[in-house]
Amino acid sequence: MNGRNQSLFNQEVSIADTFGLSETIVVYPGDCLTVLKTIPDESLQLIVTSPPYNIGKEYEKRLHLDLYLRQQEQVIGECVRTLSPRGSICWQVGNYVDRGAIIPLDAVLYPIFAKLGLRMRNRIIWHFEHGLHCNRRFSGRYETIVWFTKSDDYTFNLDPVRIPQKYPGKKYFKGPKAGQYSCNPLGKNPGDLWVIPNVKNHVEKTEHPCQFPVELIERLVLSLTNEGDWVFDPFVGTGTTIIAAIRHQRRGAGAEIVPKYVKLARERIQQELQGTLRTRPMDRPVYDPVEAGNSLTVAPCQKETNEVTLFENEQ
Ligand SMILES: C[S@@+](CC[C@H](N)C(=O)[O-])C[C@H]1O[C@@H](n2cnc3c(N)ncnc32)[C@H](O)[C@@H]1O
Numbered sequence: 379m380n381g382r383n384q385s386l387f388n389q390e391v392s393i394a395d396t397f398g399l400s401e402t403i404v405v406y407p408g409d410c411l412t413v414l415k416t417i418p419d420e421s422l423q424l425i426v427t428s429p430p431y432n433i434g435k436e437y438e439k440r441l442h443l444d445l446y447l448r449q450q451e452q453v454i455g456e457c458v459r460t461l462s463p464r465g466s467i468c469w470q471v472g473n474y475v476d477r478g479a480i481i482p483l484d485a486v487l488y489p490i491f492a493k494l495g496l497r498m499r500n501r502i503i504w505h506f507e508h509g510l511h512c513n514r515r516f517s518g519r520y521e522t523i524v525w526f527t528k529s530d531d532y533t534f535n536l537d538p539v540r541i542p543q544k545y546p547g548k549k550y551f552k553g554p555k556a557g558q559y560s561c562n563p564l565g566k567n568p569g570d571l572w573v574i575p576n577v578k579n580h581v582e583k584t585e586h587p588c589q590f591p592v593e594l595i596e597r598l599v600l601s602l603t604n605e606g607d608w609v610f611d612p613f614v615g616t617g618t619t620i621i622a623a624i625r626h627q628r629r630g631a632g633a634e635i636v637p638k639y640v641k642l643a644r645e646r647i648q649q650e651l652q653g654t655l656r657t658r659p660m661d662r663p664v665y666d667p668v669e670a671g672n673s674l675t676v677a678p679c680q681k682e683t684n685e686v687t688l689f690e691n692e693q
């Protein structure tokens with residue numbers, strides 16, 4: 379058992395495959411709507427997911443956008459029923475691509491959340507450096523997390539997710555507070571632009587094509603829930619949401635329809651419990667080759683081309 383998890387998991391925990399409030403970890407092998415129907419009203423504190431984007435991945439049948447949105451509406455409706463009055467829903471999405479034209483999924487999903495009475499608190503931009511290289515438009519380097527709450531009285535813990543101040547030694551230079559530090563010693567609010575590497579070329583990468591990194595979800599778990607709360611992911615994939623939850627002494631549950639990903643999720647959760655799952659730490663700065671002092675500032679091929687040009691000019 380991982381020392382990090384001792385307070386909630388003080389005895390051997392097993393991974394249940396059906397939902398029950400007395401469980402600690404649940405991986406339901408099947409359709410999320412089926413398991414959602416078994417979850418009591420208002421019992422989940424955080425529902426966070428990255429749903430299928432309807433772009434023809436191996437686990438999804440590409441649907442007409444209207445049908446896709448109707449299916450999402452059914453799932454979101456059940457999520458709202460099972461969400462606690464102080465709870466949050468976070469939907470992490472990118473773009474749907476229709477014959478080369480992009481449709482931002484958060485924009486088309488927003489009316490569904492609004493119709494169900496949810497209130498949007500943030501539209502977080504998740505920026506990363508790696509991805510597909512496009513030829514006919516700028517390469518996509520962000521996705522969004524839309525965060526909604528059920529009421530105006532919601533859980534929000536800022537202190538556990540504060541990040542280092544840019545100028546921690548800055549002081550008031552005049553007025554009654556002159557000489558005192560002007561910024562919060564616990565760090566600053568991380569804002570709504572999150573620069574977090576995606577799992578391409580990353581320690582957490584598995585065979586799953588659309589995994590999100592654990593640290594992305596840790597920030598949501600820490601700020602939007604308290605210890606012992608339930609965190610649920612209707613499209614749990616490789617179990618990332620559950621891993622982020624149990625790492626911080628929350629209960630974690632999710633559904634996954636593809637058997638090989640169910641197996642992968644269970645294996646990764648077991649590794650997390652044993653303290654052997656390798657992940658990128660939340661507080662590690664993003665790698666900057668220039669700061670690291672080992673970058674080639676000019677691509678070798680370009681350098682060669684420049685040298686040839688110079689040589690030719692000299693002739
Ligand atoms: C975008 S991926 C989520 C990956 C996840 N965030 C992770 O870090 O591994 C969506 C997942 O939903 C699963 N899925 C699709 N339809 C589903 C359904 N109706 N119920 C449960 N899972 C479903 C897919 O197999 C896929 O693994």
